Amino acid sequence: MTETAETLGIEHKAVRFVLNQAAGYLWHRAELASAVALMERALAIDEARLGPVHSDTATSLNNLANVLHDQGDLNRARTLHERALAIRQDRLGADDPLTARSLSNLALVLHDQSDLDRARHLLERALAIFETRLGVDHPDTATSLDNLAAMLYDQGDLDAARPLFERALAIHEAHLGADHPDTATSLNNLASVVHVQGDLDAARPLFERALAIREARLGADHPDTATSLNNLAELLRVQGDLDAARPLFERALAIREARLGADHPDTARSQEQLAATVAALENRQ
Numbered sequence: 001m002t003e004t005a006e007t008l009g010i011e012h013k014a015v016r017f018v019l020n021q022a023a024g025y026l027w028h029r030a031e032l033a034s035a036v037a038l039m040e041r042a043l044a045i046d047e048a049r050l051g052p053v054h055s056d057t058a059t060s061l062n063n064l065a066n067v068l069h070d071q072g073d074l075n076r077a078r079t080l081h082e083r084a085l086a087i088r089q090d091r092l093g094a095d096d097p098l099t100a101r102s103l104s105n106l107a108l109v110l111h112d113q114s115d116l117d118r119a120r121h122l123l124e125r126a127l128a129i130f131e132t133r134l135g136v137d138h139p140d141t142a143t144s145l146d147n148l149a150a151m152l153y154d155q156g157d158l159d160a161a162r163p164l165f166e167r168a169l170a171i172h173e174a175h176l177g178a179d180h181p182d183t184a185t186s187l188n189n190l191a192s193v194v195h196v197q198g199d200l201d202a203a204r205p206l207f208e209r210a211l212a213i214r215e216a217r218l219g220a221d222h223p224d225t226a227t228s229l230n231n232l233a234e235l236l237r238v239q240g241d242l243d244a245a246r247p248l249f250e251r252a253l254a255i256r257e258a259r260l261g262a263d264h265p266d267t268a269r270s271q272e273q274l275a276a277t278v279a280a281l282e283n284r285q
Helices: 005-028 032-049 055-071 074-091 097-112 116-133 139-154 158-175 181-196 200-217 223-238 242-259 265-284
Strands: none
Touching: 005 032, 005 055, 032 055, 055 074, 055 097, 074 097, 097 116, 097 139, 116 139, 139 158, 139 181, 158 181, 181 200, 181 223, 200 223, 223 242, 223 265, 242 265
């Protein structure tokens, strides 16, 4: 049977949909290597059938780059995000919400590459687009607030970061619910600022809420759960409760070694924190 252009178009869309759905599921479960393999197939199909500068190709580039970022492959993630951003700016416009997403995603990679000034500029652009196009209380605006606040936090501007984290948390709780994973992210971020500002008693219940949500919604062995375990453990360590901190550090390290690999920066960070805690316990005896 001869395949018409219409038939091929339908098949392309169906295969692309299945690949992206499966890859998204695997990414949500932090099965990153499997997700990358499917996303690479989806990207190859888009580039072959739609061309290298189609808006759907930009989506596939963006998705693959996000997973590569989570894997710690920052250079490749940056290249793909830059390609996606260029396509979206050209095809959709400089103020389209999808362009804003590409600005945000590229900024997060730049942040992890320590290019904080450029990352901050991109995040400010993205937030302005989200607020203008989607509204000041939209969940995507809240995520953008979280991202910019995290940048300010890392630059040491805690007084500027805290109200943005508080705004993001309020939006996520109102629009997504008290037990949504994005709400957990906002809780974790706000707790981190409160912790560094020295209010440990206020930070602890926020970290505990974030951990409970992530364990329930993402699973006990998800990398985000490991982040919450690690943050709560660090607070306990600072409070002097080394006995309570140690098993949380151990759980976080085990998750990161299994899900991210021994060479991932987060795994190395967990190894260092656990080693410091064990050494402190031994010196205490």
